[in-house]
Amino acid sequence: MRPALLAILLSLSVFTAAFAVNPTAAFAVNPDEILDDPVLEARARDISAGLRCLVCQNESIDSSNAPLARDLRILVRERLVAGDSDDQVRAFMVARYGDFVLLKPPLKPETYFLWFGPGAILVLGALGVALYLRRRPAASAGGAAPLDPEEKARLARLLDG
Amino acid sequence: MIARRLIYLAPVLVFAVVAGYFLWGLGPDRNPRELPSVMIDKPAPEFTADPLAGMSVPGLSTADLRTGQVSLVNVFASWCIPCRAEHPLLMNLAQRGEVAIFGLNYKNKPAEALAWLEELGNPYGRIGTDESGRIGIDWGVSGVPETFVVDGAGRIRYRHWGPIDRDAMESIILPLIEELRG
Numbered sequence: 001m002r003p004a005l006l007a008i009l010l011s012l013s014v015f016t017a018a019f020a021v022n023p024t025a026a027f028a029v030n031p032d033e034i035l036d037d038p039v040l041e042a043r044a045r046d047i048s049a050g051l052r053c054l055v056c057q058n059e060s061i062d063s064s065n066a067p068l069a070r071d072l073r074i075l076v077r078e079r080l081v082a083g084d085s086d087d088q089v090r091a092f093m094v095a096r097y098g099d100f101v102l103l104k105p106p107l108k109p110e111t112y113f114l115w116f117g118p119g120a121i122l123v124l125g126a127l128g129v130a131l132y133l134r135r136r137p138a139a140s141a142g143g144a145a146p147l148d149p150e151e152k153a154r155l156a157r158l159l160d161g
Numbered sequence: 162m163i164a165r166r167l168i169y170l171a172p173v174l175v176f177a178v179v180a181g182y183f184l185w186g187l188g189p190d191r192n193p194r195e196l197p198s199v200m201i202d203k204p205a206p207e208f209t210a211d212p213l214a215g216m217s218v219p220g221l222s223t224a225d226l227r228t229g230q231v232s233l234v235n236v237f238a239s240w241c242i243p244c245r246a247e248h249p250l251l252m253n254l255a256q257r258g259e260v261a262i263f264g265l266n267y268k269n270k271p272a273e274a275l276a277w278l279e280e281l282g283n284p285y286g287r288i289g290t291d292e293s294g295r296i297g298i299d300w301g302v303s304g305v306p307e308t309f310v311v312d313g314a315g316r317i318r319y320r321h322w323g324p325i326d327r328d329a330m331e332s333i334i335l336p337l338i339e340e341l342r343g
Contacts, residue, residue, distance in 0.1 A: 054303035057194065067268065068303065071294050096301040098199040 028065050035077050044077045047089050051076070052103050060103055198301055198320040205234075205315050206299035210289025214271045216278065221263050221289030227315035231341045232261040233334070234309040235285070236297060238269040239277035241305040243324035248281050250330050255284035260338050264288040267297045267305050310334060312341045 029048075035041040045062060051072065053064035061069040061076075072093070079089045093101045105111045147155065185191065200206075205226050212220035226232055235251060237244045255262050264285035266274045271290060278285075291297050300309065301320075310319040319337055321329060 054196070068294070068298075071298060075295075075298065094199075096199070096298060097303065098197065098301075100196050 028063050028069065029073065030070070033070070033073055033077065035081065040077070040080050043086060044073070044080055047080075047086055048073050048076050050103050051090070051093055052101050054097055054101065192323070195322045196303065198317075198322075200301050200309075200317045200320060203317055205309075205311055205317055206296075208289070208296045208299060210265065210291055210296055213266060213274055213278075213288045213290050215275045216283070216288065218283065218285060218288045221265065221287045223315060225263065225287055226311045227313070229313040230261050231313055231338050232263055232311045233338075234263050234265060234300075234311055236265045236267045236300070236302050236305050236307045236309075238267045238305050239273040240269065241267075244306045245281070247306055247308075247324035247326070248284070250325055250327065251284040252282050254330070255286075261286050265296060265300075266290045266292075267302065268292060268294045308334075310337055310341070 029045070035044060048062040049060050051061045053059045053061045053066055053069040053072075055066040055068050056064050059069075061072045076089055076093075079092055084092070090102065099106055099111075105114060107115055186193075205223055207223050209222040210220050212218060221234075226234070233254070251262060254260065262284050264287070266288055269290075269292065271292070274288075274290070289296070294302075300307075304323075306324055308321040308325055309317050310321075312318050318341060319333070321334065325334065
């Protein structure tokens with residue numbers, strides 16, 4: 001691979017990795033929302049990164065600028081200050097907005113297909129491929145029949161040009 | 162032999178399933194922003210909302226929804242354009258007087274809400290103000306307008322997301338109110 005191309009690919013992957021680690025590089029949390037207690041604030045950030053903004057729907061409330069997201073961020077912090085556990089805060093949101101508010105869908109009978117469907121399809125596909133390969137006639141798997149003298153001569157002529 | 166041939170139908174079947182899913186997903190009647198409410202068949206959340214200043218209409222609280230009378234709770238705001246679209250339907254319903262219509266003024270400055278109601282008319286028998294939006298969150302409101310049908314026992318029976326149109330009013334909301342009163 002050419003060095004220039006390699007450099008571009010490398011920098012791209014570093015860039016993507018940085019975003020994967022910190023998807024909320026763009027801050028939506030305003031200074032006035034941040035709690036004085038760094039431990040509580042860290043928990044609040046962690047919880048709100050997993051809660052969906054109901055207005056934008058594909059953003060977490062931690063990274064959304066929508067007014068409702070701000071209200072929910074403040075509410076998360078209020079619940080934490082009041083002594084709720086992380087799960088209690090999430091349950092509070094789910095009681096109002098349903099499982100949809102959780103960016104990571106919970107594992108329960110309704111979501112089994114979501115969680116296990118891709119694996120099941122992969123296993124089914126692998127089974128199909130395995131069956132197909134086993135049933136294929138041995139001849140094609142064992143390679144073609146050797147060339148007869150006439151074919152060898154023709155091949156030699158072609159290769160010599 | 163036939164069983165072996167049936168396998169060639171599998172791609173057709175898979176295509177039909179996928180196409181059906183797309184048809185549903187892209188259908189013009191489906192709004193992907195509309196989320197199912199988890200409040201259906203649950204008691205209305207406990208709240209007390211102050212009346213709208215400058216208007217001689219009482220405020221709204223949970224107790225007002227448990228009077229044995231079917232009620233419509235409409236979440237509205239003066240900054241909400243679709244609210245303007247559904248407003249004539251609410252005015253019309255109010256004139257017929259078959260159902261109690263209550264308003265929850267969501268994240269709105271009282272003066273602006275007042276001006277809006279003075280301009281368009283007030284269909285609400287009670288108006289609760291929710292300037293912070295906290296009551297709205299307890300109702301699971303994600304945007305305005307939203308309209309809830311509450312039965313006489315104070316239980317939420319239906320939630321309409323977005324502006325009510327004539328079709329929704331006549332085919333869903335009015336029949337449901339009729340059924341709940343019956």
